[in-house]
Amino acid sequence: MPEQVVAVAGGVIGGILLFVLIGITAYLLWKKFCLLSSYEELTSPVTTPPAKAILQNQSSSEIQPKSTRSRSVPFVIPPTLHGRDWINLMNEEQVQEDSDPYVIPQSGPRSSFHSLAGAYVVGTINPELYKFPEDKSETDFPEGSIGRLWFSIEYEQESERLLVSLIKVRKLQPPADSCSPFVKIYLLPDERRYLQSKTKLKTLNPQFDENFVFQVSSKMLFQSTLKFLVYHVDKQKKHHFLGQVIFPLKNETLTDDSKLVIWRDLEKENLESPSEYGDIQFSLSYNDYLGRLTIVVLRAKGLKLQDESYAASVYVKVSLMNHNKFIKSKKTAAVLGSLNPVYNETFSFKADQTELDTASLSLSVFQNIEGDKTHLLGRVVVGPFMYTRGKELEHWNEMISKPKELVKRWHALCHST
Numbered sequence: 001m002p003e004q005v006v007a008v009a010g011g012v013i014g015g016i017l018l019f020v021l022i023g024i025t026a027y028l029l030w031k032k033f034c035l036l037s038s039y040e041e042l043t044s045p046v047t048t049p050p051a052k053a054i055l056q057n058q059s060s061s062e063i064q065p066k067s068t069r070s071r072s073v074p075f076v077i078p079p080t081l082h083g084r085d086w087i088n089l090m091n092e093e094q095v096q097e098d099s100d101p102y103v104i105p106q107s108g109p110r111s112s113f114h115s116l117a118g119a120y121v122v123g124t125i126n127p128e129l130y131k132f133p134e135d136k137s138e139t140d141f142p143e144g145s146i147g148r149l150w151f152s153i154e155y156e157q158e159s160e161r162l163l164v165s166l167i168k169v170r171k172l173q174p175p176a177d178s179c180s181p182f183v184k185i186y187l188l189p190d191e192r193r194y195l196q197s198k199t200k201l202k203t204l205n206p207q208f209d210e211n212f213v214f215q216v217s218s219k220m221l222f223q224s225t226l227k228f229l230v231y232h233v234d235k236q237k238k239h240h241f242l243g244q245v246i247f248p249l250k251n252e253t254l255t256d257d258s259k260l261v262i263w264r265d266l267e268k269e270n271l272e273s274p275s276e277y278g279d280i281q282f283s284l285s286y287n288d289y290l291g292r293l294t295i296v297v298l299r300a301k302g303l304k305l306q307d308e309s310y311a312a313s314v315y316v317k318v319s320l321m322n323h324n325k326f327i328k329s330k331k332t333a334a335v336l337g338s339l340n341p342v343y344n345e346t347f348s349f350k351a352d353q354t355e356l357d358t359a360s361l362s363l364s365v366f367q368n369i370e371g372d373k374t375h376l377l378g379r380v381v382v383g384p385f386m387y388t389r390g391k392e393l394e395h396w397n398e399m400i401s402k403p404k405e406l407v408k409r410w411h412a413l414c415h416s417t
Contacts, residue, residue, distance in 0.1 A: 146243045147172040147266040149183075149228055155221060155254035162187070162214040162221065162254075166197055166228075167261070172204045174232045175240055181206050186227040187214045191393045192385045199233055224249050230266060238405065243267060275412030277378040278302040280316070280363060283408040284382065284399040286356070293320070293351040295361060296406065297332055300413075301340040305367055306375045313368040314341050314377070320349045321360045324387075334368060356400060360387045365413060378413025 141148065150167040164185060172179055182199040195214075200206035216224060228245040243266025252260065283296040297316050305312045313334035320327040328349060335341035351359055360383025366374045382392045395409045 141171055142265065145171060145173075145265060146268065147230065148263055149230065149245050149266060150261070150263045151226075151228070151245075151247075152259055152261040153226070153249075153252070153254065154259040155218075157218060160215060160217050162216050162224075164195075164212045164214065164226065166208045166210045166212065168205070168207045168209075169230060169266075170205045172206075172230070172232070172242055174204070174242060176234065178202055178235075179204050180233045181242065182231055182233065183208065184229040184231070185212055186229070187216060188225040188227055189223075189389070191389060192397070221254065222249055222252075239402070275302070275414075277304055277413040277415050278365070279410050279412055280365065280378075280380060281408065281410045282363065283406040284361075284395060285406045286351075286399050286403055288353050288403045291350060291352050293349045293359075293361075294346065294406075295349075295363075296346045296408075297343045297363070298408070299340065299342045299344075300365060303339050303341075303365065303367075303377050303413075305339065305377070306369060312336070315366055315368070316343060317364045317366060318347055319362040319364070320351070321362060321383075322355060323358050327359075357384050358386065359383065363411075376415070378415055380411045380413055382411070 147169055148171060149169045152165040152167065154163040154165075155161070156163065166183055166185065169181060169183070172181055174181075180199055180201045181203070183197040184194045185196070186194045195212045197208050197210050200208070226245075226247040226249065228247075230242040230244065232240045232242050234240065245264045245266060247262070247264060254260070278300060279302055280300045281298045283298065285294040285296075286292070287294070295318055297318065300314070300316070303314060305314075313336045315332050315334040317329055317331040319329040330347045332343045332345045335343065360381055362379065362381050364379045365377040367377050369375055380392065381388055382396050384396060385393060388396065391409065391411060395407060395411070398407045
């Protein structure tokens with residue numbers, strides 16, 4: 001008796017499992033049938049050309065010569081988007097061809113690489129129309145180029161901060177084969193302070209990607225000028241000037257949501273027009289251990305002599321000042337008969353390091369005339385911010401930042417009594 005109960009129970013369970021399996025199979029077959037019928041409904045509005053016509057179109061296209069125009073990309077509408085809008089598009093196909101130059105509808109066979117039922121080519125897209133313009137800023141350099149610098153600027157109105165990003169420099173022309181460049185950034189007219197990048201070793205195309213911040217009011221912003229000075233450091237740790245970029249901010253539109261990316265070609269420092277009264281070249285050096293200030297008067301050029309017919313003799317007088325009080329002066333030997341005299345004379349003055357913020361050097365160029373009379377041809381003063389600006393201040397600051405090293409520069413003479 002128990003054996004019969006077990007057999008009956010097993011038969012019932014097996015029957016239930018078989019019924020469930022049959023039900024699942026029937027459901028899957030029904031779902032597949034419904035999906036196929038939906039594809040047939042979607043494709044019904046559009047008639048497919050006969051196979052013979054397709055073969056004729058393909059053979060005729062093979063006979064046509066290849067066009068110089070770039071190969072177009074098919075524009076396909078998938079089955080899920082077929083419907084009333086698709087029918088309207090097919091009806092207005094000719095109108096669209098005349099009005100839209102970017103899409104060129106074409107009738108023809110179904111694209112070979114679209115195997116989904118109901119997917120048809122309705123036109124083509126010309127890839128040439130969507131190419132971004134090629135950036136030639138890294139390839140097109142003018143003849144005689146000494147390099148090009150990229151940077152970006154952004155101004156935060158609320159915090160009154162000018163954000164400067166030094167991006168890169170390309171195609172540097174160093175004095176030697178090897179180049180290890182760095183950049184100094186000034187926000188003029190303040191020439192006392194500057195920000196400096198890291199030094200990139202052994203490259204003519206340094207990638208900096210460094211950010212710098214200048215605190216400047218919105219009122220002063222458009223009266224300011226960015227100045228980038230590019231230098232090369234040689235094996236003896238000497239700095240060689242490679243070029244500069246001067247970028248006035250007065251014509252720029254700077255807002256919180258705008259970031260300007262700019263590139264400029266480097267310029268040589270001596271591209272400025274000659275000064276009215278001539279120029280003088282000299283080197284400065286300060287030995288902080290000995291407390292000694294050294295100046296080497298090298299040469300002058302373009303001097304405007306008072307009487308060129310006279311056998312002119314020209315000399316340079318160097319004076320050390322402190323708080324605008326005369327301390328000591330020395331002068332070079334006079335050079336006869338030259339508008340571009342060469343001196344190469346060295347002078348040293350005692351100056352404590354604490355006096356460098358109040359001391360200055362005055363170089364005056366004199367012409368000896370008849371008798372004991374002299375005529376001032378021009379003068380230049382180098383020193384701290386208290387007395388100087390521009391190149392004269394830069395020369396003084398560079399001398400302090402490079403102790404025991406001769407820093408050489410040209411300076412324009414001004415006429416003062």
